[in-house]
Amino acid sequence: MRYDVAVIGAGPAGSFAAEKLSSFGYKTLIIDCKKKKVCAGILTSQYARRYGINEVFVERELKGVRISFHDITAEITYRRAIEYSINRESYDSYNLGKAISAGCELKKDLVLSVDEKDSFVDIRTKKEHILSGYVVIASGVSELSSSFGGAKKYAFCVQQRIDQKPEDYFEMELQGCGYSWVAPKKNHVLKGTSSTTGYPDIPGEKGLIPLEPARKTFSKRALLAGDAAGFVSPFEGEGIYYARRSGELAAQVLSGAISGENSLGIYEKSWKKEFDFSILKKLSMLLSNDIIKEAFVREIRDNEKFNKLVEAILTKEKKVQIKDLSLII
Numbered sequence: 564m565r566y567d568v569a570v571i572g573a574g575p576a577g578s579f580a581a582e583k584l585s586s587f588g589y590k591t592l593i594i595d596c597k598k599k600k601v602c603a604g605i606l607t608s609q610y611a612r613r614y615g616i617n618e619v620f621v622e623r624e625l626k627g628v629r630i631s632f633h634d635i636t637a638e639i640t641y642r643r644a645i646e647y648s649i650n651r652e653s654y655d656s657y658n659l660g661k662a663i664s665a666g667c668e669l670k671k672d673l674v675l676s677v678d679e680k681d682s683f684v685d686i687r688t689k690k691e692h693i694l695s696g697y698v699v700i701a702s703g704v705s706e707l708s709s710s711f712g713g714a715k716k717y718a719f720c721v722q723q724r725i726d727q728k729p730e731d732y733f734e735m736e737l738q739g740c741g742y743s744w745v746a747p748k749k750n751h752v753l754k755g756t757s758s759t760t761g762y763p764d765i766p767g768e769k770g771l772i773p774l775e776p777a778r779k780t781f782s783k784r785a786l787l788a789g790d791a792a793g794f795v796s797p798f799e800g801e802g803i804y805y806a807r808r809s810g811e812l813a814a815q816v817l818s819g820a821i822s823g824e825n826s827l828g829i830y831e832k833s834w835k836k837e838f839d840f841s842i843l844k845k846l847s848m849l850l851s852n853d854i855i856k857e858a859f860v861r862e863i864r865d866n867e868k869f870n871k872l873v874e875a876i877l878t879k880e881k882k883v884q885i886k887d888l889s890l891i892i
C-alpha cells in the first residue's frame with residue numbers, strides 16, 4: 564500500500580486532516596485540482612477563539628455587523644470578540660504549506676472516482692491510480708462529493724469584487740429567499756447575494772453553500788469532511804470553521820481506526836456532539852418570513868437586550884436556544 568490515508572481536496576477540511584494525520588506519523592497524500600474558490604472570507608470569533616489568527620492571511624479586523632431589511636438597518640458593534648476578513652487564497656496556501664511541512668505529500672491532480680475495496684481504496688485520477696488504506700473526501704461542493712452521498716441542498720450564491728472603500732463592518736441585507744452581503748477586504752469589498760431558489764441573475768462568480776449535513780458521513784474506508792459533508796451554518800453561511808474542525812475530527816477517528824481502536828462509525832457521533840446546526844436552521848427558517856425579518860431587524864436596532872443576544876449568537880459566545888427564538892415571534 565502506498566499511503567495510509569489519501570485526502571482529496573486542499574481546502575481547510577483537507578489540509579487540516581492531512582496535517583494532523585501526517586503529524587501522527589501516517590503516510591498521507593493530499594490531492595487537489597485547484598478549483599477556483601468563491602468565498603467572502605470571514606473568519607468568525609468562534610474560529611479565532613479556538614485557533615487564533617495569523618496575520619499572513621488577515622486583510623481586516625471587523626468591529627461588527629450591520630443587518631438590514633428594506634430601509635431599516637441595525638448595527639451590532641462587538642464588545643469583545645472580533646471577526647476577521649481574510650484573503651482566502653493566502654489562507655488556503657498557508658494551511659496546505661503546514662500540512663506539507665508536517666510530512667504530507669501533495670499531488671496536483673483531479674480525482675475522477677474512488678472505489679472502496681475490502682482492504683484498501685482505489686483512487687482513479689486524471690493521471691494515475693492511487694492505492695490507499697483510507698480516504699478523506701474533503702472535495703467541497705463537487706461532483707465527487709455528490710457521488711459519495713454528500714450534501715444535497717444548497718444556497719446559490721453570486722459574488723463580485725467592487726472597488727469601493729471598505730469599512731470595518733460585515734454588512735448583511737435580508738431579502739426574499741436569501742440575503743446579500745458586503746465583505747470588506749483591504750482595499751476593496753466583495754458583494755454577494757444568495758438565494759435558495761437558484762442563482763441570482765446578477766454578474767459575478769458563482770458558488771454553492773450546503774444547507775444541511777449529508778445523511779451519512781462515513782462508509783467502510785471513507786469519511787466526508789467540510790462542505791463535502793454539508794457542514795455549514797445555515798444561518799450565516801459559516802463553513803470554514805466547520806471544515807477545519809471536521810477535518811481534525813476525521814483525522815482522529817482515522818487514527819483510531821488504523822490502530823484498531825475504533826470503527827469509522829464514531830465519526831458521526833463525534834461531529835454531532837460538537838456541531839448543532841438544527842437550531843441555526845430553525846432561526847434561518849424563521850427569517851424566511853418577511854414580517855419576522857422586519858421585526859428581527861427592528862428589535863436589533865431598538866432593543867439593546869436583543870442586540871446583545873444576537874451579538875452573542877453571531878460571535879458564538881452563546882448557544883442559541885429555543886426560548887431565544889421566541890423573542891422574535
Ligand SMILES: Cc1cc2nc3c(=O)[nH]c(=O)nc-3n(C[C@H](O)[C@H](O)[C@H](O)COP(=O)(O)OP(=O)(O)OC[C@H]3O[C@@H](n4cnc5c(N)ncnc54)[C@H](O)[C@@H]3O)c2cc1C
Binds near residue numbers: 601672705
Ligand atoms: C459565496 C460564498 C461565500 C462564503 N463565505 C464564507 C465566509 O465568509 N466564511 C466562512 O466561514 N465560510 C464561507 N463560505 C463557505 C466556505 O467557503 C466553505 O464552507 C469552505 O471553503 C469549505 O471548506 P472545504 O475544505 O470543505 O472545501 P473547499 O474549501 O471547497 O475545498 C475543496 C477542495 O477540493 C478540491 N477538489 C474538488 N474536487 C476535486 C477533485 N475531484 N479532485 C481533486 N481535488 C478536488 C478543490 O480544488 C478545493 O481546493 C462561503 C461560501 C460561498 C459559496
